[in-house]
Amino acid sequence: MEMEGASSSGSGGAAQPTLLPSRRSKVFYRFTQQNLPACKPALTPTLVITIFLLAGITFVPVGIICLRASESVEEHVLRYDTECIPEDYRSNRVAYIKDDSISKKCTLNIKLRNQMKAPIYVYYELDNYYQNHRRYVKSRSDKQLLYGLQYKDISSCKPVESSNRLPVVPCGLIAWSLFNDTFTFDVKARKLNVNRKNISWKSDRDHKFGNDVYPFNFQNDTLIGGGKLNQSIPLSEQEDLIVWMRVAALPNFRKLYGVIEEDLDADELLTIHLSNNYNTYSFGGKKKLVLTTSNWLGGKNNFLGLSYIATGCCSILVAIIFALIHVKFPRPHRDASYLHWNRKSSATSR
């Protein structure tokens, strides 16, 4: 849009401020007569073509940069919920996961394609898991997380606000369904150190989860939803819980498990020992393990780059079409004969 501030102070009104008392300021007078100075952007063909070209020219390269950035990210995704089921339970996975007597330990291998530079982020990814379901999202008490047992009104935590007539800390469905698969990594028969500190937001640890609030009466019921918590550690240090409580926006989401703080070489074989405890079988949810490096744009995602390139190309295309039509069928700009009554009379006069 064209902004020519100087070119056009309200050119309209013929009114003269003669009859008005002089004390009324000129600005106010112009305001009341709707004559404030203003700029009138006009879409001239040149301007339109320029805008589209400009948009195209900036968007395409940005898109390419984004794509490159995304390409540079090394990412390994390993779906393990299907792998880690013993052969004889393949047909009845739910029974397997519900049976506490069966060991849930499982070992998988990944062969790295390329070198992965530290920090390497370890995520677990859940699919078809509606953490954003209305009943689920609501079932928490932020005040209890901060103040602990002092805070009594936890009706928002239904249906998991108390068990055995004692309040649950942390209450609510979200905490109750805490993800409890665990992962350890071996490389070359050496255990990789996975840093599980600082995986949650600092703001959450400091201000949202009380540092003197300890788990209480948690997972003490007949129906156990997921992970248990160490009762001697305050909530502000239960980072798995804090991460889990940041409810995901979409039904397939990742959550940070830990960070491997050393480089891994290409072609290296990574052995993963995991305990497959979390029940996603009953609703067909997928569980994946993700190892990925990161860059300025975040993780691997080609979409942004592609969308930029597409938008840019569209803009350039529109600019070209517009220019072509303009050349082929020019309409003289600022031509009074285009007012329809002038056209009518010129049509009849012929």
Place this chain on the structure above:
Amino acid sequence: MAPEQPLLISSPRYSDQPYDFSTINITPPATEPPPTSSSSSLHNPNRLLPTTANQSKPHLPPLPRRYSSRRSFNSSQKLSELNESNARFVYINDPTRSNSPYQHPSNSIHTTKYSLLTFLPKNLFEQFHRIAYIYFFILICINQIPQLGVLSPAASILPLAFVLSVTALKDAYEDYRRGLSDRSENSRLASIFSPTSFSFEYKPWNQIRVGELVRVAAEDPHIPCDLVLLCTSDPTGVAYVETINLDGESNLKTRYAKQETLAKPPETLSGSVICCEKPNRNIYGFHANLNDSISLGPANVVLRGCELKNTAWVVGVAVYTGKETKVMLNSSSAPSKRSRLETHMNRETILLAVGLFALCAITTVLGGAWLGRHKGGLDELPYYRKRDFSGKDVGKYEYYGIGWEIVFTFFMAVILFQVLIPIALYISMELVRLGQAFFMIQDDNMFDKERGKRFQCRALNINEDLGQIRYVFSDKTGTLTENKMEFRCASVGGQDYSGGAGAGEEEEGDGVSVIVEGKLCKPKMKVKTDPKLVDVLRNGKGTEEGDRAQNFFLALATCNTIVPIFAETSDPTEKLIDYQGESPDEQALVYAAAAYGFVLVERASGHIVVEVSGQRQRFDILGLHEFDSERKRMSVIVGFPDKTVKIFVKGADSSMFGVMEKTLNAKIIQATELHLKTYSSVGLRTLVIGMREMNRMEFEEWHSSYEKASTALFGRGSLLKAVAANIESNLSILGASGIEDKLQQGVPEAIESLRQAGIKVWVLTGDKQETAISIGYSCKLLTGEMIQIIINSNSKDSCKKSLEEALATTTKLASMPPAAETTATGLGAGRTLALIIDGKSLLYILETELEGELFKVATSCHVVLCCRVAPLQKAGIVALIKKRTDDMTLAIGDGANDVSMIQMADVGIGISGQEGRQAVMASDFAMGQFRFLVPLLLVHGHWNYQRMAYMILYNFYRNSIFVFVLFWYVLYTAFSLTTAITEWSSVLYSVIYTALPTIVIGILDKDLSRKTLLKYPQLYGSGQREERYNLKLFILTMMDSIWQSLAIFFIPYLAYRHSTVDGSSIGDLWTLAVVIMVNIHLGMDVFRWNWVTHVSIWGCIVATFICVIIIDVLPILPGFWAIFHVMATWVFWFCLAAILVAGMVPRFTMKAFSEFFFPRDIQVARELEKFGNINENRVSEVAMSTFSNNQQQSIL
């Protein structure tokens, strides 16, 4: 206006007996009236004088008795018997008895609507008259049901509470101001007769009770309540009042105390009873009697709101107090109409409701299917879990079976998506209209400098209708013309004396002056005199010609209800005579008579004093027959100093020639008729004057019947009319007068502009056909090239015939090839038609089957002139158009006779001119002059329409885009109606995030400058064609909003898929994206960016950021700190940029393409305005149009 000294020169009491013919014949002419002889008759001089304050012009039918079409009052003219059930008994000076058994209200007034206690319920009740509010209220209630609680109670109530409280605050403030004025009004002091102390004591107004005696003196001339006059300071019982607050007329009205009560001290009347009608709204009617014997009429009451003038004091008995006073009963609020745009908006609102239902239905069906699919495993789902252990027993957690869940889902969806119907739109529209009204009022181009009057907005909800008018119905007198009558020429005795009009060099009637109380008095208005006529008057004494002229001017001076008032001038020895009267025609005639040496000096209740060529003469007014619309004439019976009695009659020619004695005056009549034709052809208003000498028998006969008629309790009006018709016969013609009604400034130009704008101007006037046509020419409504179709028929059949002929003419003209024209005036295709139709024909046409044909003829004519139409016919014509087309109509008028038309039309405009304020009171807008119609319609109307149309579409768009973003998200939450956008953001969205810019744009944005709009009146067509708001635009806007919502939702969705993003972060992104998108969208459509626009648009985006941040720094909300985390990432900013560009591309492309390749007039005009015209000089011969223009076709 208000001379210090008494108006009336003290004169002997007027006798109570009939004119004594015996003395006439015997005694020589005497200056004193005959001595009073004993008389038993109840003759009362009051009845000789005008009894109603009918202020309509003599030419026109009287004002409608119906004040308003909405609430009609029973006309008290039809004298229904006053009996126990419909009468009020007022015992003079006995308030206790007067107030039993019924307690009449006290005299305190409460114009306030609310008290502290009732404010909340009453105001809420009024506000909930809006159906939309009830809808939102029901949704709030539903939301409070625990199972359906989508929003927290506070968040759900906030939007409606905000809207309601803004309106409530506005109402409260207005009411407070009213309360203050009430209080000061109620605490004013009035002097009340106290029966205990037997004297008048001061009491506050609000303590006056019915039956009390009230004394109003000149020091505080305000009348505290409706009083029946008992006596006044004037010995004849006359009191003068100014009724400007009541009906806006600034002239003085005379009121009378009854002869019977006049003489006695008021306290002696104690125990007398006034039986009067129940309180009603008719300010021109009052019907009562005193002690069952003396009848009281409207001339005997003074009403609250009036002011006493030229009268030292009056004493009256309070009959109606407080809210029962006529002024209070008449204080109607401004009319409430609904604008065309709003009606259309409601249509689209219904479409949106259907859309809302569809969205909810989709959600419900999908949600139901999802539940059905997971039916077995609901307990296993960690994010659903319907089993609840927390209670004593294992129960189900808020799960009532799939059926109920589906029902709940539906209602929750309704609550969540409710904003699809924009709640804030209603309040925004109100605010925008307020702002628009402010600018209309402030506009200096609509400021009447002469009267110092600004434009008035009385109705606040039809501003935008001003931009869509197709028909303007205009009154003539006072609207197109100034209604300042000037005497121009006279035809006396078949001689035309119009020299004064033509020869301007003539010495003006400077010599005319009279001496009253030692001071020189001159008439206020000078009239040019015709030297020939002056000569005749001066030298023709005794000749027939001279006598006729003498009588002619005597008739002008006497046959009226004018009151002379002496006004001070700067010169202490000089005074001006100001003739005050109800009709401007009469004023002009009296001034004319004065100029010719017949100066009306005094009017008392029974006589007038006229100075005839320096000699003061007293004429007794023995009887007066008022003007009425059936007779169309008035008459006075005058007792001359030489004891002869004459009747002077003046009236419209049509009615006067019928009562002339034709045989004697055939020649004169013929000549006069000829003169009348010439007068009216130059646009003069004509009156014919006649007289007859009455002999004794005739007089006595008349007198007795007049007595009978005027004392009759029932049917007085019609009896008086009959008496008048009887006596007004066999008149000899004196002559005729021509009065000029000057065109207002700028009328021809205004009409031309309106015509170019595609507005049809119809003139509806009560004037004669010739006058109407000549005014039509002088205001350029009619031109020489036009073919006139004139319909004035006397029967239905001839009406039908002339209509058929007219129809044939129009079709013939339409089928004529346009090639026939050679002259291209630039105005469009050549020969045009003008229809001139008179009231009589309309009588046969309106509301019969001929209406349709009239409509066809009238709409194919370019100009329509209706003459001799009655007020109700004016409304009928407006109704004719309103019924048969969708076109918007506007009626403009100034007088009471235009009220019905003003109320009938879509937009009613009152001219606050000479003729009182009834038209203004009934109108939606009021202004000083006709020519202001051009800036009002072409500039403000255009702007208002463009702004409001855009604002409505934008509000629909703005809310639907938000709802669609919510909806897309719901598809990814197992249809459980979760929102990622925090509920506070969704509540604040329409209240804070996006509210201000649309209001500011709606008030301030101008698509074209005033100059351009006035230069090309055709641009007005955009509103008439509904270019800026129609179904097509609505659908396009909705499609645009869907596309943009897709961009807003899916770009982040795809970018953040398989990431750790949490709901709050992406929610914040969506919130900001929607708000920025919506504001940029608005910014793209802004025509003029001034600093207010900049502040509001950018300010709103900043405010949104601030609000989102505030919401995210509250640790108790789940989204704590999310905004900071998400803003720290590049993806956020990349997404935002991609959303904005991708979202805007289609709209911007469409806009650029359509503006460039299919430009609307407005677009072309905007380019012209900005860059100037490239081919200023070769406008007409442009080679053009490789592409035909589809939009323009539809116009034609």
